[in-house]
Amino acid sequence: MTDRYQTFTRTPLGQTLVKNLGLPDPVPLQRWTEGSRVIDGSVVFGGIGETEAGKAIQALLRDIGATFSTATEGVASSQIRPKALVFDATGATSTADLTSLQRFFSPVIRQLAPAGRVIVVGRTPELATSTEQHIAQRALEGFTRSLGKEVKRGATVNLVYVAPDAHEQLDSTLRFFLSPKSAYVDGQVARVGTGPLVGNDPERPLAGKVALVTGAARGIGAAIADTLARDGATILGVDVAQNADALRKVITRLGGSELILDVTSVDAAQRIAAHAHEQYAGLDIVVHNAGITRDKRLANMRTDTWDAVLDVNLRAPERITEHLVEAGTIRAGGSIIGVASIAGIAGNNGQTNYATSKAGVIGLVQALAPKLAEKQIRINAVAPGFIETEMTAKVPFTIREVGRRINSLQQGGLPVDVAETIAWFADPASAGVTGNVIRVCGQSLLGA
């Protein structure tokens, strides 16, 4: 669905009104297309001392062919507008080191190109070797979240915490946050831990992998299937019989196979496992995307309305995950991805059932991440904010407009933004990424 206000702001009259009245100015975001480079422009890199992470970051920048300079080379006076600013803060051992953030960013932040990227890399605070380091590292979150609200014109600011000895795992995560694939991910904190090194082709990271996508017929689910297929995965699309025709179209377009079932049926997990074993001898990626809303204030909530939402959104992912893990359907190196929601983080009027189910998905990720690590299976979740879909198109006009504007990017996201984040989780090269809940919300004010 088109954002008419955004279209209007791109006209000369619109720009005049926006500037003079101080109206929201939603810059069209840049998204990844076939042949896009990871980063289209120059990168300025800075850091606190020489660190392993810093070396890994610079190696990656060289690898992706980015022209980059270090802050010490007098970038501030340069005429070039950098597309990305990357700061290695892993060397911050005490709060005194935080000064470097201001020293690095203040001179260059205004020069950041439209739809630019700011990435701060820190050390996972909980794994710090001293109290002083823990405090300093934790402080980074306040910096990135605030800067996210200051940078305009479609730029994003994200923080990546890397565990000690996990710097070699940074690759896929930095690629994601630098690239247009993270267009609507803003003000987030990603955590990268240790894991096996996986050398795959960044252009086709999912080649040879099999991905189960529930609710694949329409909306965000279809975008997930498209994106994972683009990255090389074979798609096993699942949807209810009501959506059989739409699912058939998706699978005809992408290849793979379809399975018509209701994820809440008692034998859904067994049926998925049997199909996966028969056709593909297992699964590598499981995306629990199927979800419904049945909004009612709690005082008016009927038992079946409550149950339907909990069954589809939470109990089904819980049961299916349990069975697929027990049956050994998900291969080592596999990745499970839940779809939560900012409603599950911030709560929402009329959505006690939905928010309960979505917060439960976050619980599923947090509870299972350490257990599944023993089997070399990762589990993460996305928490979409306002995404332009058939579902949000039905939201009343004023609520929809507010939903679109109350985020740092002042616009709604697209299904592909959710899908790209899922593809990053699914990438075997993200072997160190587990237990994360990443919001795809343009840094919404809700639940911030």
Place this chain on the structure above:
Amino acid sequence: MTEPRRVAVVAGNRIPFARQDKTYRHSSNSDMLTAAINGLVDRAGLGGQEVGEVVAGAVLKHARDWNMVREVVLGSKLAATTPAFDIQQACGTGLEAAILVGNKIALGQIDSGIAGGVDTASDAPIAVNDKLRNILLDLNRAKTFQDRLKVLARVRPKDVVPEIPRNAEPRTRKSMGDHAALTALEWGITREAQDELAYRSHVNLAAAYDRGFQQDLITPYLGLEKDQNLRPDTTIEKLAKLKPAFGKGETATMTAGNSTPLTDGASAVLLATDEWAEEHGLRPLAYLTHSQTAAVDYVKGAEGLLMAPAYAVPRMLARAGLTLQDFDYYEIHEAFASQVLSTLKAWEDPIFCKERLGLDAPLGEIDRAKLNVNGSSLAAGHPFAATGGRIVAALAKQLDENGGGRGLISICAAGGQGVVAILEK
């Protein structure tokens, strides 16, 4: 208490089934049920005699027909002293009526009885909507002329739009065909398989007429001698040309050819003890030995509306100590070809049988050559409550002709219900 007695199916009769709004368009349920019962009475030589009880029903029934079956008995050739009552279990009505009569006979409460069913999709009850109904009831309660005028003033033009019964589930507002289409998709039932089953139904029913099998099962009515829906000359190719009637897009598989049409008709069967039959110069054709009902939660239980027989049959088999393969004939009511095929596929499916039925092993395949050997509802039509009687009579005769054997009856019904039974000789 004495041992239960054997329940014999002694005779059966029906009128040919007519397509909706055709030959029987002016016949009421009572007219047709009377015709079916009178035909049975004539055949069994029971004119003027009393049977233990007559149990029958109709799915679509006028409110005035609240005591329909007793009224039919009073207007029939049976003795007026024959008691009767109405039942209704959607498409399972006819078979459930036979089970009820059979149970009374088994328990020694009656020695003989008639079970029947009738339905008309043409002479359907049309009701005034709830608002007009309330206004009319208030009008009836009004005491003065002014009060009556006041009540009448509440009538608005839209209130006079009548309510016509729809073949839809009240809780999902989806038609039965739309429900069956969803189940067909879940079970991956192909268009080809459905058309093939529909074709077999027409071929088998036509053959049954040709060899005179229907001779003592049918009494012509209003000039109709054969089921109006039967197309002996249909071909797979003709069936393949029909456009989908339920579902949409390339995944839609259900057509008017592989779904039963709305039909008018009536049937009745005579059940009795061996002794009663002998006393009346009649011969048991087969015995009604087991029965079972089941229901599924199709509203929120993620099960197909018409899948209840898939649950009822294994429960009955367990009680009877039989396997699905221990039968010579299978009568699976063809509400839709996809319903029959989904049910058979479910019984072959290890996951369905384990997770939903709680069985260690799947029920397995059946020999398709034993399925609906004399045709079923796709060819004959399906006047809802009349189908049970059609199947019981035809299967009993087939078992008798075969010199014995065992037959399974499975009927799906609205509301997620299933009624199943076993006939043996």
